[in-house]
Amino acid sequence: MYALGRLKAREMNKTEQAYHAHLAQRQHAGEVAWFEFEGIKLRLADSTFYTPDFAVMLADGRMQIHETKGFWTDDARVKIKVAAELYPFEFLAIRKQAAKSGGGWEVEVF
Template sequence: MMARGLQALGRLKVGAMNQTEAAYARTLELRKAAGEVAWYKFEGLKFRLADNTFYTPDFAVQLADGALEAHEVKGYMMEDANVKIKIAADMYPLRFVAVQVLSKKAGGWKVEEF
């Protein structure tokens, strides 16, 4: 019998965006059209945190000034994702950004930099 409790419900295939990630990709497209973002790629970077422990942020983003950022997009920030982004930010010399969708009433995104 498979350990179902360990598998995320509704998990998408690797490389497939969920609705929140797709909405953020549209935001990145708007920022690209405005000249703020030069390039972005979904799951474009993978960071080794320890032996057999990796972190793949949702988006690799290059800003117009050439700065490279790693963006993690969540509807709700779980503790394991929060820990991994903090560890990666301490280990690697680029900006890590956690992006959380706000309520439909508020609209937009809550952004936290590491």
């Protein structure tokens, strides 16, 4: 049984689908070497894990973690902050901007 509004593992919501298309365009342009949806799982503590939306390798070899959000819960924000302290990746929170605000993607770095 899944909570209301939750999708099964490895199933993308509309924001994640749109961001996947954005990453595919960046890959085609040569900016991104590789990316995978829910491709890694990070251990934060005993019995506590964080599965980011996208693991991304840039063309220069740097690894990034991209988390797409429409809104943040306290639990999700704590997990990404803890992960950013524990792991040597650049962590980015990605939020889709409304068309009336110019569209595109708003990025927050942790």
